[in-house]
Amino acid sequence: MNDMASCCDKNSDKEDVSRDDVQSFYSKAAVTAQESLCCPTQYDSSELSHIPKEVLEISYGCGSPIGKAAPQEGQTVLDLGSGGGIDCFIAAKYVGKTGHVYGIDMTEEMLNVARQNADQVVKNLGYNNIEFKQGFLENIPIEDMSVDLVTSNCVINLSTKKGDIFKEIHRILKNEGRFLIADIISEVEVPEEMRNNKELWGECISGALTLQEFLNYARDNQFKGLHIQKDYLWKEVGGIKFYSYTIEGYKFSSRENPCDSNSVFATYAGPFDTVIFQGTKFQLGVTVEIDRNTAIMMSSHSYSGQFIITDPKIEKPTESNSETSCCS
Ligand SMILES: C[S@@+](CC[C@H](N)C(=O)[O-])C[C@H]1O[C@@H](n2cnc3c(N)ncnc32)[C@H](O)[C@@H]1O
Numbered sequence: 001m002n003d004m005a006s007c008c009d010k011n012s013d014k015e016d017v018s019r020d021d022v023q024s025f026y027s028k029a030a031v032t033a034q035e036s037l038c039c040p041t042q043y044d045s046s047e048l049s050h051i052p053k054e055v056l057e058i059s060y061g062c063g064s065p066i067g068k069a070a071p072q073e074g075q076t077v078l079d080l081g082s083g084g085g086i087d088c089f090i091a092a093k094y095v096g097k098t099g100h101v102y103g104i105d106m107t108e109e110m111l112n113v114a115r116q117n118a119d120q121v122v123k124n125l126g127y128n129n130i131e132f133k134q135g136f137l138e139n140i141p142i143e144d145m146s147v148d149l150v151t152s153n154c155v156i157n158l159s160t161k162k163g164d165i166f167k168e169i170h171r172i173l174k175n176e177g178r179f180l181i182a183d184i185i186s187e188v189e190v191p192e193e194m195r196n197n198k199e200l201w202g203e204c205i206s207g208a209l210t211l212q213e214f215l216n217y218a219r220d221n222q223f224k225g226l227h228i229q230k231d232y233l234w235k236e237v238g239g240i241k242f243y244s245y246t247i248e249g250y251k252f253s254s255r256e257n258p259c260d261s262n263s264v265f266a267t268y269a270g271p272f273d274t275v276i277f278q279g280t281k282f283q284l285g286v287t288v289e290i291d292r293n294t295a296i297m298m299s300s301h302s303y304s305g306q307f308i309i310t311d312p313k314i315e316k317p318t319e320s321n322s323e324t325s326c327c328s
Contacts, residue, residue: 016196017207019136022158023107025202030084030109033057036203041153043067043090050124051089052117058084058110061153062204062244063182063231066090069248070301074098075148078172080137080165081105081155085114088130089121091151097127102142104135138164142172150179154244156214157184157207166221175253176296179223180246184208184234187241194238205237214247223249225278225297248302252293264295265310275306282307 029037037060044067048056066087071077073096079087082103091101105111114132122128135141137152138161150169159165169179186208200206209217211228218226227248234242268275268282275282278294287310290298298307 017160017198017201019106019160021198022202025198026083026107027109029060030058030107030113034060043086047090047093048086050093050121051086052120054113055084055086055089055117058113059086060204061087061182062184062234063153063246064090065151065153065180065182065246066094068229068246068301069149069151069178069180071095071099071149076100076102076146077149077151078102078104078140078142078147080140080150080152080169081158082114082132083107083110083153085117085121085130085132087151087153088114088132089118092121092125092130095129097129099129101130102147103130103132104137104140104142105132106134106136108134138168140168140172144171145174147172148174148177150177150181152179152181152183154183154204156181157204157209158201159207162209162217163220166217166223170221170223170251173251175251176293178225178248178250178300180248182231182244182246183214185211185214185243185245187243189213190240191238194240200237205235205242208242211245214245218247218249222251224252224293225250227297227302248300250293250297252296264290264292266290266295266298267308267310269306269308277307 041059041061041064043064047067060083071091071094075095076099077091077095079091082088082105085103088101088103095101103114111132111134118130133141137159150173156162156165184204189210190206190208194200194206197206215226229246231244231246234244265287266282267287268284270284273284280288282288295309299309
């Protein structure tokens with residue numbers, strides 16, 4: 001069952017597991033570390049040196065989305081389901097004092113741990129750019145088009161209204177912004193009896209989507225350039241394998257000026273002889289005209305060093321000042 005209607009109905013109509021169940025599960029997990037929730041997430045130790053032990057002990061993620069996204073100085077990052085704050089604290093260092101980091105979580109006890117430890121993180125960094133807000137991911141308390149990067153670490157699977165979250169991510173992202181989500185993905189659809197198991201839902205198992213369902217939600221909400229990385233096998237439950245994945249997607253506005261879209265060039269720099277990127281073949285050392293959206297994707301950390309982008313507008317700065325110069 002791969003179609004969008006079936007995957008949405010599954011999550012919105014059936015609510016045997018509720019948001020209250022998830023909240024009560026994580027209220028306890030904030031106070032007493034839960035072994036069963038601790039995926040073998042591999043953070044680079046240099047990313048953690050400014051973060052107190054109390055936060056690391058209740059790190060319940062299944063990936064390392066901030067390190068993979070490598071946000072730039074000055075950017076605004078928002079972490080969905082921020083828990084004890086680990087990914088917000090990592091992001092705070094990347095974006096520096098001119099950037100800003102929001103952590104959104106519904107669970108009071110998680111926010112308490114995050115806020116109490118933020119003081120120490122701020123002291124260690126020497127600046128304060130972190131803000132934790134209480135809220136639901138299905139109704140994010142943030143303005144439209146105000147965020148450069150949305151991350152999430154093992155959270156989307158917990159929602160019973162996943163479509164609403166993707167809609168909200170699209171709303172709050174700036175044009176050309178992106179999401180980078182680490183989550184648990186099941187190899188096949190989770191059967192209904194397993195979906196009704198509150199404990200397994202809380203443990204990030206029974207609310208997991210298949211990869212196809214996840215991509216359907218992203219595509220249905222206009223995300224482009226989806227980039228998928230299968231990280232590791234997390235658990236096998238009831239004969240079904242559950243994997244950790246990291247998935248990236250971009251928000252692009254539809255460009256009104258058609259001449260704007262074909263004015264950039266990419267040269268593939270290796271290591272292979274040929275690669276296919278977004279359906280286009282690139283040969284080593286051969287320059288190809290691409291659109292600006294593709295250039296943005298190629299310039300992201302995920303493809304670092306693989307493509308050399310040449311932008312005639314930048315090479316001829318006098319022309320680049322004019323919106324219509326690429327057509328002349
Ligand atoms: C598995 S923990 C992950 C926490 C954190 N990302 C980490 O890596 O440690 C899930 C977190 O998401 C929060 N959460 C789950 N569903 C939510 C929702 N619908 N709205 C807001 N927060 C939610 C929980 O309160 C919990 O703190």
